[in-house]
Amino acid sequence: MLRPPATFATARLGARLPTADDAPAVFASYANDPEVTRYLAWRAYERVEPLAACLREAAANWEQRDAHLPRTWLLCLKGTATPIGSIGVTLEGNGHAMFGYVLAKKFWGRGMAAEVLTYLVDWALAQPSLYRAYAYCDVENLTSARVMEKAGMLREGILRRWHVAPTLGPEPRDCIVCAKVR
Numbered sequence: 001m002l003r004p005p006a007t008f009a010t011a012r013l014g015a016r017l018p019t020a021d022d023a024p025a026v027f028a029s030y031a032n033d034p035e036v037t038r039y040l041a042w043r044a045y046e047r048v049e050p051l052a053a054c055l056r057e058a059a060a061n062w063e064q065r066d067a068h069l070p071r072t073w074l075l076c077l078k079g080t081a082t083p084i085g086s087i088g089v090t091l092e093g094n095g096h097a098m099f100g101y102v103l104a105k106k107f108w109g110r111g112m113a114a115e116v117l118t119y120l121v122d123w124a125l126a127q128p129s130l131y132r133a134y135a136y137c138d139v140e141n142l143t144s145a146r147v148m149e150k151a152g153m154l155r156e157g158i159l160r161r162w163h164v165a166p167t168l169g170p171e172p173r174d175c176i177v178c179a180k181v182r
């Protein structure tokens with residue numbers, strides 16, 4: 001079974017597994033911020049406890065043999081243990097790896113999302129069983145679309161009415177899909 005690395009590092013960031021104990025720090029860093037979750041599939045948390053449950057589940061996924069479950073890392077500035085964001089990959093079992101990522105607002109605009117996505121896209125496409133690394137973002141989330149391009153993905157098109165961003169409302173929204181293939 002293909003297993004993503006439990007930890008990895010890029011020039012500025014370290015990635016490690018989440019634990020439920022990270023909930024207060026993740027809450028304060030980005031998970032309680034509706035500007036961060038604006039285009040995401042989840043609403044900003046108002047309390048730490050449900051976030052702890054979510055992180056517990058994310059940690060448990062790493063223990064499961066089911067390779068199709070999302071594997072999520074917390075991102076910390078190198079040399080620190082405080083989470084400033086998160087990135088996840090889902091190995092869909094058909095040669096496709098799908099990515100999602102989020103950073104605390106304080107760290108936006110420094111190229112960090114592209115740095116870490118590039119690392120994981122390159123890892124994915126170095127695996128013999130994977131040939132497509134892709135991600136999608138809301139049509140209005142042009143920063144995220146740019147991050148995908150910086151990670152070597154090409155814009156493939158629009159997925160119409162593809163996801164619901166509850167912060168923006170209940171209506172399914174169009175998404176931009178980008179991929180790097182080999």
Ligand SMILES: CC(C)(COP(=O)(O)OP(=O)(O)OC[C@H]1O[C@@H](n2cnc3c(N)ncnc32)[C@H](O)[C@@H]1OP(=O)(O)O)[C@@H](O)C(=O)NCCC(=O)NCCS
Nearest residue numbers: 036101102103108109110111112113114137142143144146
């Ligand atoms: C999306 C997100 C991860 C980007 O992280 P980041 O580290 O700031 O991104 P980077 O600095 O690597 O790259 C941002 C790029 O977008 C560009 N950009 C910013 N605003 C833009 C806009 N309105 N239109 C087009 N490009 C834009 C920047 O100029 C930069 O490109 P450049 O380096 O060529 O100049 C961060 O904004 C975030 O966490 N947002 C909330 C969560 C989210 O939306 N996640 C993505 C879900 S699909």
